[in-house]
């Protein structure tokens with residue numbers, strides 16, 4: 001049994017059902033998800049029935065069909081639009097985040113009639129700054145993506161994770177320790193989503209999750225990894241699809 005990770009913000013929405021599933025567990029039968037390519041492409045759920053019908057890294061749920069993303073160390077971002085009762089699942093690694101996939105998901109929900117302050121966002125299990133070393137040169141393109149300061153998104157010293165259940169990543173390149181969930185939060189707030197509406201579950205796939213969760217850990221130890229599915233849907237309304 002894997003560990004069940006919950007979002008306090010999403011749990012408070014009675015019309016939403018969601019899961020950050022453990023690595024290796026199959027998603028719901030009727031789920032829609034795209035063929036993910038670290039792009040900024042966001043589509044409606046019907047474009048990915050059956051799953052992987054088209055390339056996309058964000059998917060909007062219009063009815064009660066669950067929409068999902070599969071990740072290892074990238075961010076699974078689940079969004080609930082309280083205004084229109086739509087939902088979205090976004091695959092946001094560093095590359096896709098810089099390409100603008102989160103902004104695109106917010107924009108698409110708002111084009112359909114929502115407003116950023118109606119959105120509730122949960123950032124699920126992903127590699128955390130305790131284990132995510134990047135070359136310092138990466139800070140330049142990342143900084144160009146934000147109008148505000150980048151300083152709170154990275155650390156010179158590796159943060160210690162008191163909740164780790166296995167050793168944290170060992171630095172290999174004298175780089176910096178990057179906080180991808182914090183970058184996503186900064187981008188979302190610049191897109192108008194209130195900070196109080198954004199939750200980071202703070203669950204590191206490298207040092208906290210069940211075995212086989214981390215792509216990067218597999219790179220270091222050849223320990224194997226499996227995708228984890230994160231999905232969200234509107235409750236009820238089965239007749240809508």
Ligand SMILES: [Zn+2]
Pocket residue numbers: 128129130131161164168169204205206207208
């Ligand atoms: Zn970690």
